Amino acid sequence: MLLQFAENEISIQRLLRLRDINGHIPLPTSCTVTLPSSANSDIFSCRDSPPPPHRIVTLRALPPQPIEVPKTPPLSPLRPPAWKPSAMSHLTVPDLDKVGIKAEPQLADQFRREVAHLLGRSSLGFPGAQPVSFAARHIAELQKKDYYVCEKTDGIRCLLYFARGDPDSDTPEIHYLIDRKNDYRYVPGLHFPLPDDDTFQSFHVDTIIDGELVSDTYEDGSSQLKFYVFDCLVLDGTSLMHRTLDKRLAYFKEKVLKPYNAMYKKYPSEKQHRAFAVEDKSTQFSYGLEMMFREIIPKVKKIHGNDGLIFTCRSTPYRIGTDEHILKWKPPQENTVDFRMRLQFPLVKPDESDDGNPGEPYPDYDAIPTFYLFVALKTNEYLPYGTMHVTEEEWEALKAMQKPLDDSIIECYKDDEHRWRFMRLREDKMDANHISTVESVIESIEDRVGEEDLIRAAPAIKAAWKRRQAEADMARQKAVEEERRRGGRGV
Numbered sequence: 001m002l003l004q005f006a007e008n009e010i011s012i013q014r015l016l017r018l019r020d021i022n023g024h025i026p027l028p029t030s031c032t033v034t035l036p037s038s039a040n041s042d043i044f045s046c047r048d049s050p051p052p053p054h055r056i057v058t059l060r061a062l063p064p065q066p067i068e069v070p071k072t073p074p075l076s077p078l079r080p081p082a083w084k085p086s087a088m089s090h091l092t093v094p095d096l097d098k099v100g101i102k103a104e105p106q107l108a109d110q111f112r113r114e115v116a117h118l119l120g121r122s123s124l125g126f127p128g129a130q131p132v133s134f135a136a137r138h139i140a141e142l143q144k145k146d147y148y149v150c151e152k153t154d155g156i157r158c159l160l161y162f163a164r165g166d167p168d169s170d171t172p173e174i175h176y177l178i179d180r181k182n183d184y185r186y187v188p189g190l191h192f193p194l195p196d197d198d199t200f201q202s203f204h205v206d207t208i209i210d211g212e213l214v215s216d217t218y219e220d221g222s223s224q225l226k227f228y229v230f231d232c233l234v235l236d237g238t239s240l241m242h243r244t245l246d247k248r249l250a251y252f253k254e255k256v257l258k259p260y261n262a263m264y265k266k267y268p269s270e271k272q273h274r275a276f277a278v279e280d281k282s283t284q285f286s287y288g289l290e291m292m293f294r295e296i297i298p299k300v301k302k303i304h305g306n307d308g309l310i311f312t313c314r315s316t317p318y319r320i321g322t323d324e325h326i327l328k329w330k331p332p333q334e335n336t337v338d339f340r341m342r343l344q345f346p347l348v349k350p351d352e353s354d355d356g357n358p359g360e361p362y363p364d365y366d367a368i369p370t371f372y373l374f375v376a377l378k379t380n381e382y383l384p385y386g387t388m389h390v391t392e393e394e395w396e397a398l399k400a401m402q403k404p405l406d407d408s409i410i411e412c413y414k415d416d417e418h419r420w421r422f423m424r425l426r427e428d429k430m431d432a433n434h435i436s437t438v439e440s441v442i443e444s445i446e447d448r449v450g451e452e453d454l455i456r457a458a459p460a461i462k463a464a465w466k467r468r469q470a471e472a473d474m475a476r477q478k479a480v481e482e483e484r485r486r487g488g489r490g491v
Helices: 105-119 138-144 245-266 268-273 289-300 392-400 435-446 451-488
Strands: 057-059 129-133 147-153 156-164 173-178 184-186 207-217 223-235 277-280 306-313 321-329 336-344 370-378 381-388 408-414 420-425
Touching: 105 156, 105 184, 105 207, 105 223, 129 435, 138 451, 147 289, 147 321, 156 223, 207 245, 223 245, 223 306, 245 268, 245 277, 289 306, 289 451, 336 381, 336 420, 336 435, 370 435, 381 420
Parallel strands: 129 321, 223 277
Antiparallel strands: 057 381, 147 306, 156 173, 156 207, 173 184, 207 223, 306 321, 336 370, 336 408, 370 381, 408 420
16 A cells, blocks of 8 residues: 655654744844954944955854834835846745744754765755856857756745654655755655665665755646756765766656655655655757747746756866855846845934933934845855845835844845845845955946847857767767777777
8 A cells, every 4th residue: 555645744753853843943033233343343243334345344143133114014015126037937836834844943953964974074054056147258168068057936945855864654755955055855755766776665865966945836826846956966875966967856756756656656645745746847949049048937937936047067076155156047137136224314413401411322223224135255254245225115014024134145136237136035045245256246247248148159059069979979989999809800
């Protein structure tokens, strides 16, 4: 009989070590910033004077101070940017806390060590690869190497870890989503049988796949949570990271996805027990750009948000951290930066007291604050990167969100006047973009590559791909002939 995947099958031992699904991380209570340039560096808070431009600051690892604002009725959303983001985008990003149960720090640390061991690394940081922003120079890169391209889904980037459970319990297999904050969330209701097992009772462990979690919404109003897989790092304890992308994906499709789909084809009623469906992400050759823009993207935009393309080199290994061979293309007007934001309210000088002495200045919380933006240099070190322009209407909408704003991570875009503008809070991210990432995005903004530029480059990309393919075929044929001659000579 097919395994039942109900949530209550998780072992009590594991449950006792997990945070309740409704648990919240305590919010910070201070926003002090220290300037480490000398022993007597000034210390300023978001209520005092700002740091000098381009001066490195160290943000103490303290939680953000929620801004106390009066309860107000919901206001209209922030004025959308001129490029009009996909109307589906905000609907397709799932809430991870509703998908899985966040592991307590001690258990999460245990899993981080397990994952690091599987990947052969000492670092316990987020184990995923990160793309660089596409610039004009990358068109030549697409002509030099074989790349695959897929649409960039507007969901939540996660890795899925197939861990070993308690072999004597009802859950010998357990699955955890790993988000960009490197948090681990237990996901009930998942089962991935091994190939060539008609009983579907066996399962994969010590496996790590990379993908995007998104909620697909259909014309009839129904929706389905899906995990779109675009890479496979480890399969049953064997690292695939050194293999080429096409080989990594082939292993995933044949060993994981094929038996997974066969199971649900035979037992379709079991779909109701899974937390989300798992599919492979459709990829094309890098020269298939006109089809991507004319057919694929318009089709996927009907079911989930899309904000560009991802090009991944076929021939390079999987690289954790920033990978120069994964290129993130967005329409020029949609390139954004994630900043750490600090707020400074103007000070009000009070009237004189009864004894004739003026009181202490105090922040004017009715005024619009200055929104200082910071980019990351290294752990807890940041570089001031300017300010964000906010209108009165936008400030009212920000307050109406009833979210901690000071010391938050926000996504910004540049308007036509080259001012940073608010796009959205990034509660899924722990930190601001690194300065190298920001510089890459700025290069993409200033060195624009549009949709038509890519389509015009496609024939040259295709010709270079076919030429490399012909050369590789010829080299293989020569190798076969040489081997045949060597065999004929009895060598």
